[in-house]
Amino acid sequence: MNPAEIKTKLESEFPGIPIQIVGEGLLLGPEDLVRVARFLKESGEFKMNYLSSITAVDYLEHLESVYHLYSVDQRTGPVVLRVRVPRDNPRIPSLVHLFRSAEFQEREAYDMMGIRYEGHPDLRRIFMWEGFEGYPLRKDYLPENEDVLEWDDVEWLERHGVTVPAEYKQYAQDLKAAGKEARAERPKPGAEAV
Amino acid sequence: MTLNQNLSTVESGLKSELRKKGIVIATLEDFYNWGRRSSIWPLQFGLACCAIEMIATACARYDLARFGAELFRASPRQADLMIISGTVTKKMAPQVVRLYNQMPEPKYVITMGACSIAGGPFIDGTNVLKGIDRYIPVDVHLPGCPPRPEALLWGITELQRKIDGQEIEKNEWYQRGLKREFPIPEFGPKGLIPKFNPDVWRPETASRRRERYGDPILLGKKTAAPKFETFGDPNVKVGTV
Ligand code: SF4
Numbered sequence: 001m002n003p004a005e006i007k008t009k010l011e012s013e014f015p016g017i018p019i020q021i022v023g024e025g026l027l028l029g030p031e032d033l034v035r036v037a038r039f040l041k042e043s044g045e046f047k048m049n050y051l052s053s054i055t056a057v058d059y060l061e062h063l064e065s066v067y068h069l070y071s072v073d074q075r076t077g078p079v080v081l082r083v084r085v086p087r088d089n090p091r092i093p094s095l096v097h098l099f100r101s102a103e104f105q106e107r108e109a110y111d112m113m114g115i116r117y118e119g120h121p122d123l124r125r126i127f128m129w130e131g132f133e134g135y136p137l138r139k140d141y142l143p144e145n146e147d148v149l150e151w152d153d154v155e156w157l158e159r160h161g162v163t164v165p166a167e168y169k170q171y172a173q174d175l176k177a178a179g180k181e182a183r184a185e186r187p188k189p190g191a192e193a194v
Numbered sequence: 195m196t197l198n199q200n201l202s203t204v205e206s207g208l209k210s211e212l213r214k215k216g217i218v219i220a221t222l223e224d225f226y227n228w229g230r231r232s233s234i235w236p237l238q239f240g241l242a243c244c245a246i247e248m249i250a251t252a253c254a255r256y257d258l259a260r261f262g263a264e265l266f267r268a269s270p271r272q273a274d275l276m277i278i279s280g281t282v283t284k285k286m287a288p289q290v291v292r293l294y295n296q297m298p299e300p301k302y303v304i305t306m307g308a309c310s311i312a313g314g315p316f317i318d319g320t321n322v323l324k325g326i327d328r329y330i331p332v333d334v335h336l337p338g339c340p341p342r343p344e345a346l347l348w349g350i351t352e353l354q355r356k357i358d359g360q361e362i363e364k365n366e367w368y369q370r371g372l373k374r375e376f377p378i379p380e381f382g383p384k385g386l387i388p389k390f391n392p393d394v395w396r397p398e399t400a401s402r403r404r405e406r407y408g409d410p411i412l413l414g415k416k417t418a419a420p421k422f423e424t425f426g427d428p429n430v431k432v433g434t435v
Contacts, residue, residue, distance in 0.1 A: 019430070029432050128285075131381060132384075133383040133384060136321070141320070143319075144320075144384045153389055157388050162392065
């Protein structure tokens with residue numbers, strides 16, 4: 001079944017629902033996601049009873065969550081649903097109560113991209129540890145510069161009986177006094193060409 | 195009774211001369227090192243794809259048993275050698291250091307593969323430790339991605355050469371005040387704290403990578419996804435964005 005047909009079906013089921021076809025996927029608003037997913041799962045025609053993946057994409061202007069639905073009974077699929085949310089307040093209703101397979105995948109998308117799935121029973125980080133700051137797969141995330149010690153590291157090392165060389169200590173102190181963090185830098189212009 | 199240090203040595207030229215005539219001269223040290231190097235017990239753990247090559251090395255075809263290192267122990271308390279075979283993620287690094295601390299002396303470490311040496315293909319990643327030698331000392335570095343089983347055999351024979359060259363009287367683990375336990379890093383808000391242990395490792399002052407690429411850390415170019423997508427009806431507005 002091609003996306004245009006599904007779109008027509010959905011529009012006749014939910015009159016006035018805004019849907020766009022983007023590529024192979026159906027772009028939905030976050031407020032419509034749950035009812036569309038429930039319809040696709042429970043209607044006798046689609047029987048999309050298997051949610052195989054949830055991914056998140058960072059498009060710089062917005063974040064997107066992409067769902068792939070299959071029907072195991074009818075051997076059809078995938079039906080691709082896409083939901084766009086703004087970067088500064090990404091909130092999408094959770095699908096865990098419809099598909100249990102959403103649980104870990106939503107946690108992963110939350111961990112890496114910072115999308116908040118509302119209604120998720122246990123939305124914690126899954127790969128990174130609790131207390132980690134930032135969302136590492138967002139395109140504006142800069143990893144730390146691992147070749148310089150910061151003041152936290154110096155204090156920790158001294159607490160554990162390691163003597164830190166004076167020049168590292170001085171550098172860490174300067175960084176702290178300047179209120180800076182040691183982050184990776186963007187490549188210098190022309191560096192990509194090598 | 196006082197014990198005097200035995201300072202007599204046999205010149206290696208004379209030794210091989212005598213061996214030709216069927217006379218073998220050995221010191222206690224030779225026996226001691228021969229015994230140690232012929233029964234290295236590695237710690238049984240693998241971290242990523244390199245572990246598969248390590249398993250192949252231990253199996254019948256490459257047969258690590260020929261070199262006496264086939265007895266993989268499941269407990270660090272019974273192991274001499276730690277083969278760090280694979281990617282050390284930041285989440286795993288504290289456990290690796292803890293296992294090293296739990297091994298009895300004398301202990302040796304082989305880093306197997308580009309990942310455990312310096313981060314390997316994941317060097318730009320936020321989640322991978324850029325080399326386990328930031329926290330624990332390493333005896334043999336084994337480059338490759340992954341190194342072939344022959345390379346691991348080479349690494350083990352290289353380690354055996356190192357063991358052969360050690361002298362009982364100068365061995366670190368008989369010295370007083372030996373500190374071979376290293377502080378276990380902790381999880382911080384940006385990565386591990388500390389980033390490295392300056393007792394063990396210091397960053398290079400001149401880095402080939404930095405010279406070549408300009409920046410040592412962030413090589414990957416992160417850009418916006420290309421806009422291949424066309425919208426059907428521009429008048430329909432979906433969601434808030
Ligand atoms: S060095 Fe290569 S083969 Fe070995 S763990 Fe890393 S990626 Fe895998």
